[in-house]
Structure formats: C-alpha cells, structure tokens
Amino acid sequence: MTFQSLDGLVQGLHHITLVTSNQEVNRRFYTEVLGLRRVKLSVNQDDVFHRHLFYADEDATTGSAITFFEWPELPPGTAGLGSPHHLSYRVPSVDALPSWASWLRAAGVSVVGPLLRDGRVSLYLRDPDNVSIELTAANDQKLTESDVEELGRNLPGVTAVTSGMRLTTFDHASPVSSDPKLTARFFEKFVGLKDNFSLPAPDQGDATILAIGNAERPDFIRYLASERAREGYVGRGSVHHIAMAVEDDRDQLKIKRHLDDVGIGNSGIIDRFWFHSLYFRDPDGNLLEVATKGPGYTADESRETLGSRLVLPKWVEPRRTEIEAFLRKTDAGNPVSWPPVYPLTPKRPEALTQSN
Numbered sequence: 277m278t279f280q281s282l283d284g285l286v287q288g289l290h291h292i293t294l295v296t297s298n299q300e301v302n303r304r305f306y307t308e309v310l311g312l313r314r315v316k317l318s319v320n321q322d323d324v325f326h327r328h329l330f331y332a333d334e335d336a337t338t339g340s341a342i343t344f345f346e347w348p349e350l351p352p353g354t355a356g357l358g359s360p361h362h363l364s365y366r367v368p369s370v371d372a373l374p375s376w377a378s379w380l381r382a383a384g385v386s387v388v389g390p391l392l393r394d395g396r397v398s399l400y401l402r403d404p405d406n407v408s409i410e411l412t413a414a415n416d417q418k419l420t421e422s423d424v425e426e427l428g429r430n431l432p433g434v435t436a437v438t439s440g441m442r443l444t445t446f447d448h449a450s451p452v453s454s455d456p457k458l459t460a461r462f463f464e465k466f467v468g469l470k471d472n473f474s475l476p477a478p479d480q481g482d483a484t485i486l487a488i489g490n491a492e493r494p495d496f497i498r499y500l501a502s503e504r505a506r507e508g509y510v511g512r513g514s515v516h517h518i519a520m521a522v523e524d525d526r527d528q529l530k531i532k533r534h535l536d537d538v539g540i541g542n543s544g545i546i547d548r549f550w551f552h553s554l555y556f557r558d559p560d561g562n563l564l565e566v567a568t569k570g571p572g573y574t575a576d577e578s579r580e581t582l583g584s585r586l587v588l589p590k591w592v593e594p595r596r597t598e599i600e601a602f603l604r605k606t607d608a609g610n611p612v613s614w615p616p617v618y619p620l621t622p623k624r625p626e627a628l629t630q631s632n
Contacts, residue, residue: 359508
C-alpha cells in the first residue's frame with residue numbers, strides 16, 4: 277500500500293476546547309481578566325441543549341481561540357491519560373509577565389512564577405474551573421534563574437490588560453502520554469508531524485517532554501510523558517480536545533483517507549459551519565481534531581458583532597425556541613458567583629501529580 281506524504285499539512289493549533297461549569301463566570305474571567313474577546317456564542321452541535329463559548333484575540337486569529345462546552349452537571353475533571361494537562365498562551369514578551377502577575381493577583385487569581393523553562397519564561401494560573409493555564413514568552417534576553425526571580429520580586433502596578441500584555445496565539449497544548457516512542461510514531465505516520473526533541477519535564481523527575489510539531493512550530497504539542505502516568509477524566513475544568521489547523525478541505529481529506537487506510541477510527545468529516553472537523557484519538561485516548569481554517573467566525577456575523585448573540589447553524593436554527601427555553605432553565609439552577617474563589621495553583625505547575 278502506498279501512502280501520500282502528510283508532511284506540511286498541519287500548520288499548528290486551530291483551537292483548544294475545554295469544559296466549564298458556568299457560562300457567565302467563564303465569560304467574565306476570559307474577557308475581563310484575561311482580556312480575550314468572545315467571538316462566538318452557540319451550542320454544542322452534538323448536545324444542543326448546552327452552550328459552546330468561543331474566545332479569541334480581536335481578529336479571531338486561527339490558533340488563538342479557546343472554546344468551552346458548558347456542562348455544569350459534570351464532576352471535576354482530572355488530568356492524565358486521555359485528559360490533557362494544560363494549555364499555554366503566548367504573550368508579547370518576557371516583560372509582560374510581571375505585569376500579568378500583578379494584574380492576576382490583584383484579581384484574586386493564584387499565580388506561580390515567572391519561572392525559567394527551556395528557552396522560555398512562564399507564568400502559571402488556574403481559572404475558576406481549575407483549568408491550568410501557562411502564559412509564556414521566548415527568553416530572548418537569555419535571562420538566568422536569578423534574573424527571573426528578580427522579575428517576580430518587582431511587580432509593576434497594573435490596572436488593566438494593556439496592548440503590551442495581550443494574549444496572542446497558543447504556544448502549545450500539553451496532553452499526557454504513557455509511551456513517547458509510540459506517540460511520536462503515531463504523529464509521524466498518521467498526522468505528518470515530527471518528534472522534534474525531548475527534554476526532562478521541569479516539575480516531575482520521572483517524566484519527559486515530547487515535542488511534536490512541524491518545521492515552523494516544532495513544539496506546538498508538548499506531551500508530558502511518563503510510564504507511570506495515570507488515567508485522567510474529562511470533567512469540569514478539563515481540556516476536552518485539541519484541534520490542529522489545516523488550510524482547507526483538500527488537506528483535511530488527505531489525513532482522513534490516511535487514517536481510513538490504516539484502520540484508525542475517526543469521526544469522518546463533520547461540517548461545524550465555521551470550519552470542518554475530523555476527530556480521532558491518539559494511542560492514550562486524547563481526543564484530537566483536524567479543523568479547516570475556513571469559512572471562519574465571520575461566516576454568520578460581522579467582525580464588529582462577533583459573539584454578541586446566540587448563533588445557531590442552519591440545521592439547528594429550527595430548534596431555537598426549545599434550546600433557549602432549556603438554557604434559561606439551566607441558568608436558573610446554576611447561579612453566578614463573582615468574583616469566584618480561585619483554585620490554588622500548584623508550586624510545581626507541570627507535575628503530573630498535582631500537589632503543593
């Protein structure tokens with residue numbers, strides 16, 4: 277059997293989807309605290325009585341969108357095999373990290389860092405649902421450990437998220453692997469991505485970081501790998517799936533045909549209206565998606581009005597009255613508490629076993 281090369285089809289991350297317990301608390305945190313823009317308010321197309329919330333930069337750039345299914349009835353999730361560990365956003369520079377630390381702490385958010393990582397400096401926090409988020413910037417200044425510690429001691433007074441602090445696109449997502457060699461082979465053979473390097477994990481001695489990516493973005497997926505990794509559970513505060521971007525339907529179809537040819541189960545191509553989706557799982561059960569860059573979030577709203585109203589794909593629109601009544605009922609039984617009591621961010625934020 278002869279296979280067409282998949283190299284270069286996947287361009288990076290498209291979006292990352294998680295689970296939240298309360299849409300209004302979620303909205304306020306990601307817009308008012310993290311400074312993102314809600315670019316779409318819709319419903320889960322596979323579970324239409326639950327919301328799907330989208331946040332991104334001002335232009336809804338591919339690779340900037342974090343999305344949430346609102347499932348208040350789920351128990352809290354646990355990171356592990358099949359339930360990714362954390363996600364990481366880029367900030368414009370290392371100098372933005374002390375400003376973020378100051379801003380977040382003033383908002384009551386538990387923060388750890390800045391910390392020196394491999395070639396980067398990072399700050400870690402938890403959202404109201406206990407999602408683990410890293411804010412990171414390239415260590416272009418070649419800062420040492422003592423330099424970074426000094427950054428953390430000298431925090432400026434910050435009263436708003438400024439342009440110099442804005443979150444840009446994702447830096448990476450971090451699922452969990454029990455077998456890095458198997459994971460690397462899976463991505464190379466079936467997705468066209470490479471195992472670009474491995475490093476000791478910064479916060480757990482028996483784990484490694486497996487960097488998966490392409491020539492331009494060598495580590496947009498950074499697996500935390502350990503033979504001792506435990507099964508995770510996707511619940512409130514979990515990463516539900518990680519979506520990778522391809523240019524168009526043609527490139528997506530090449531990956532689907534390859535998965536079919538080798539017998540890897542997948543969803544088939546699904547029209548999500550704003551993009552087309554193809555879902556499958558890695559060897560450890562992490563749910564992955566390959567999504568097209570278009571049509572885009574402005575297919576049914578202008579750039580200026582993105583995220584301002586509940587929008588439904590045309591095949592869901594006939595159920596609007598029923599859906600809106602159900603969502604009102606959900607809201608009535610799911611009160612908003614703001615500001616929230618934020619979860620504590622562990623001192624070893626990238627450890628697979630989270631404890632302080």
